[in-house]
Amino acid sequence: MRDRPADITDDAILNGRLHLFQPKRGHRFGHDAILLAAAVAAQSQDRVAEFGAGVGAASLALLSRVAGVHVTLFEIDDELCTLARENIARNGFSCRAQVVHRDIMAETAEDSPARAAARFDHIFMNPPFNPTSLQASPDAARRAAHAGDSDLLRTWVNRAHDMLSSTGAVTLIWRADGLDDVLHLLANGFGGISVIPVYPAPDRAAIRIIATGRKDDRSPLRILPALTLNDRNRTPTDDAEAILRHGGAWPPEPSQPNKIT
DSSP states (O other): OOOOOTTEEEEEETTTTEEEEEESSSOOOOHHHHHHHHTOOOOTTOEEEEESOTTSHHHHHHHHHSTTOEEEEEESOHHHHHHHHHHHHHTTOTTTEEEEEOOTTOOOTTHHHHHHHOOEEEEEEOOOOEETTSOOOSSHHHHHHHEEOTTHHHHHHHHHHHHEEEEEEEEEEEEGGGHHHHHHHHTTTOEEEEEEEEESSTTSOOOEEEEEEETTOOOOOEEOOOEEOBOTTSOBOHHHHHHHTTOOOSSOBTTBOOOOO
């Protein structure tokens, strides 16, 4: 591996199971990426895509958890695409993952045939969810990763619908106060919607929701077990540790309950 420039850091995640090159400044992966990956109910041999993959943290967490899954990472930033490819290779997932340099918001005449040929079983995403009206970061990369216009979520969900198989599922993480928007968008083309509230502590309001919708499913809305990240003493809960340090699923898979080892 070539020497890294000074503006790129080498960081361990999932208790050292994975290693990531990422920019020292600008957008850096956070807990949301790992929480999102934990909620993707993919199985071996499924074809999965991530929109806005960045350097690949969420996709790598999913690849690490689900043996045999195949993941395509879509990312608009060319530098992040390069880092994601390196991260895939250095963690040993080159045979099960590829990176595509693409703007999910853009659509060209060539996109429709490409989407028709790429039917995924799952698509997951952590879209920029801060309103552009908020004070933006002076760093362009961080600003692009965290703030989007009002049509961004709608466009990403619609693109996911186009690229999923007839029974495919989309999973996304979003601000808890935007739950109404998420449910409204998923109701157009998806059913069997489930929602996981994410709480920072037992005495705090939810800060995130993770929502999943499936095409060709008429099941009623389900509120799944909530995830609480810290206890009343602000110490990480066992559930949070099982996901953020050990790469577990949420909700825990019945055959493989999350345990701290």
